[in-house]
Amino acid sequence: MNISSILFYAISTIILVAGILAVTSVKIFRAAIWLLFSLVGIAALYFWMQVEFIAAIQIVVYVGGIVVLIIFSIFLTQNSGKEMNSPALSKKIFSALAALLGTAFVHNLIVHYEGFAFNSAKPFNPNVAEIGTQMLSTTSHGFILPFEVVSMLLLAAMVGCIVIAMRPTNKLESESTIFINKD
Amino acid sequence: MQEIPLSQILFVSTALFFIGMYGLFTRRNLITMLMSIELMLNSVNINFVAFNKYLFPDHLDGLFFTLFIITIAAAEAAVAIAIIINLYRSHNSIDVENATEMKN
Numbered sequence: 001m002n003i004s005s006i007l008f009y010a011i012s013t014i015i016l017v018a019g020i021l022a023v024t025s026v027k028i029f030r031a032a033i034w035l036l037f038s039l040v041g042i043a044a045l046y047f048w049m050q051v052e053f054i055a056a057i058q059i060v061v062y063v064g065g066i067v068v069l070i071i072f073s074i075f076l077t078q079n080s081g082k083e084m085n086s087p088a089l090s091k092k093i094f095s096a097l098a099a100l101l102g103t104a105f106v107h108n109l110i111v112h113y114e115g116f117a118f119n120s121a122k123p124f125n126p127n128v129a130e131i132g133t134q135m136l137s138t139t140s141h142g143f144i145l146p147f148e149v150v151s152m153l154l155l156a157a158m159v160g161c162i163v164i165a166m167r168p169t170n171k172l173e174s175e176s177t178i179f180i181n182k183d
Numbered sequence: 184m185q186e187i188p189l190s191q192i193l194f195v196s197t198a199l200f201f202i203g204m205y206g207l208f209t210r211r212n213l214i215t216m217l218m219s220i221e222l223m224l225n226s227v228n229i230n231f232v233a234f235n236k237y238l239f240p241d242h243l244d245g246l247f248f249t250l251f252i253i254t255i256a257a258a259e260a261a262v263a264i265a266i267i268i269n270l271y272r273s274h275n276s277i278d279v280e281n282a283t284e285m286k287n
Contacts, residue, residue: 023206124240157258
């Protein structure tokens with residue numbers, strides 16, 4: 001039991017406890033803050049696995065982007081101190097049972113699988129220069145095509161967000177839209 | 184580092200995935216359901232990075248899958264929140280029970 005193992009167990013405990021609190025907290029703002037702790041714990045797990053670039057991306061995109069977006073939408077749409085309706089007890093019990101059964105099943109599969117041959121022939125070298133070269137390379141291990149496709153996806157998502165969230169300017173047009181929706 | 188086998192990292196990500204599934208089953212609020220989906224996507228990312236590091240250290244393919252999943256999750260969250268705000272504007276609520284126009 002050296003310091004690395006202790007760090008791994010501490011990080012895992014933080015991730016799982018914060019995750020459980022994020023899905024069970026009755027106050028929505030607290031749930032968002034617990035989600036933030038869970039995501040920071042996952043970034044710490046990436047640092048522990050020595051993939052610093054992914055950990056930095058995790059912090060920038062998830063913690064700095066998505067959680068802040070979620071918190072803003074909580075402020076825009078509801079009373080953040082109000083307690084949410086708790087689900088029915090039977091639903092809670094059956095969902096927890098399903099989750100526990102699924103975890104036990106997959107854990108059983110992982111424990112009895114023998115094919116995880118540890119391959120330490122070559123060192124794992126995920127530095128940023130290597131990632132950048134391979135990302136924009138057109139050879140057989142390059143990722144230029146997914147890179148371009150994902151850039152189109154981001155453009156489409158940006159335009160889509162603006163169109164969806166835009167308030168309809170024409171009063172008559174908005175009324176007709178509501179009429180169609182109710183029909 | 185080598186004391187922790189791959190199976191323990193896989194167990195953490197499995198537990199995180201089923202925590203997200205539990206949240207998706209029990210929550211009735213759209214924003215909290217979105218938060219559960221983010222947890223599930225993150226557990227998949229942990230799996231990709233762990234498999235890449237432990238089993239195929241001479242390639243970087245798992246890291247690229249993780250990068251693209253993070254990008255797509257960001258786009259998905261942005262579109263979902265635009266839809267949620269639009270839904271709140273027309274229904275004054277973001278519970279999934281109240282948005283039933285398309286049911287019949």
